[in-house]
């Protein structure tokens with residue numbers, strides 16, 4: 001429960017001893033900061049009065065590098081943005097390129113994109129839920145969640161040859177068709193998934209300790225969430241039903257029947273739980289996509305080897321595991337983009353930390369940071 | 382030999398192994414390498430995966446400890462930016478000797494995909510700290526990391542602790558625009574030339 005700071009910041013305690021504010025530096029290298037985040041925390045005793053994230057420890061200059069790469073060479077760079085869910089940045093970037101160059105995508109490729117991205121959502125959310133478990137002392141949860149994640153990663157490895165940086169979605173389609181039997185493997189793994197996810201729900205979210213550690217922690221109200229541009233599970237945990245798959249639907253999502261889970265109280269518990277139920281919904285989408293997918297081409301025919309889009313600009317966004325991920329591209333007619341800008345949901349969500357942390361104890365600060373699920377490749381770019 | 386005789390008498394019938402202290406210490410140091418996970422970017426995900434159920438790092442005696450003062454080997458997994466470099470160096474200096482470093486992933490080896498065209502990345506962690514095992518891959522598989530730890534064990538076993546460690550140069554923080562200070566081989570020298578504009582860039586699909 002949040003503590004009223006105003007009532008605590010007296011200069012002297014009851015026995016007349018001076019109480020000083022302690023400024024504590026957390027990070028940039030600490031396993032519970034979820035990446036290379038540094039937080040300057042002002043503490044009054046155990047209670048955080050101010051928390052300020054310092055970012056930039058993973059600033060690799062990807063946006064600037066993109067200006068020196070051809071359109072196809074940028075795809076591997078987008079893998080490294082959100083490295084917990086590489087498929088999303090691939091897809092968002094390719095959608096922007098396709099819009100810029102007017103490329104159509106074959107239907108089978110779109111289905112493969114939907115299947116891989118929904119699998120990626122499960123993998124990414126498992127990382128987040130697992131680390132929430134580890135932050136609250138339930139390390140078992142991390143191991144269980146990672147087990148689910150590993151199964152998805154095995155599928156990706158069979159499809160793309162890589163466990164983490166896939167480089168799979170390409171402008172005009174996907175890199176290669178699914179190998180023989182891969183779709184059956186997906187059906188098998190996804191078929192087992194809901195039972196596993198329900199097990200996680202019982203294991204963790206029904207647990208008294210988890211409830212005690214997560215409920216009422218870092219409450220985000222609806223107006224703040226909207227005003228600060230929060231998206232993804234962070235906004236939906238507060239009850240904002242904003243999901244680009246429904247709100248600004250793209251690709252084949254209108255063909256699928258799925259729900260968007262939303263929370264009520266906007267605390268860390270709801271945000272984590274929304275992630276879990278979103279994974280279940282993703283399994284529903286994948287099963288429908290597997291039923292509908294038909295043989296066909298996976299690359300747009302007649303694509304030039306070197307893309308030279310007309311001068312102009314394009315923006316496209318998709319719903320990533322962290323929220324609305326957008327890529328803005330400006331072309332000057334040359335084979336390299338003039339500018340690439342990433343609208344990163346993790347960055348916007350991390351900006352909420354100074355609002356949510358005050359009044360909570362130091363150990364809850366880590367939980368709040370984890371519930372915002374930042375990935376620093378994407379925050380710093 | 383009086384002592385050995387005495388031990389022999391007290392252990393009559395028991396198998397007896399004779400070795401020197403040095404070899405015993407070197408052998409045992411290699412068996413339990415506690416790792417400082419210096420995960421900064423994508424490779425850190427594989428570092429986490431390596432210690433979990435499927436790959437189970439712990440069975441090799443390697444156990445991730447977040448405190449540098451408890452650890453023997455620093456696993457640098459991920460891109461080191463100029464902003465991050467002082468923190469890495471400070472953590473390295475906090476580790477007690479004898480200490481070792483595994484550079485995991487192309488970024489930590491040489492800057493990897495971020496070698497060209499970027500202004501903020503340190504081109505290989507060996508610019509700032511000495512590296513014992515280089516592990517390439519983007520990212521390397523968890524099994525590869527385990528192999529790197531096994532290689533490091535061999536290395537420790539083959540070097541005696543008695544002389545202490547000597548480094549062939551002083552490791553400082555890299556200056557922006559400076560030459561690459563780490564291990565130089567012909568490929569890297571060439572790349573440095575291209576970067577400094579002394580040689581035209583070849584390849585590319587134009």
Ligand code: SF4
Nearest residue numbers: 423459486487488519
């Ligand atoms: S080597 Fe590749 S996977 Fe590893 S940190 Fe660098 S870019 Fe990421």
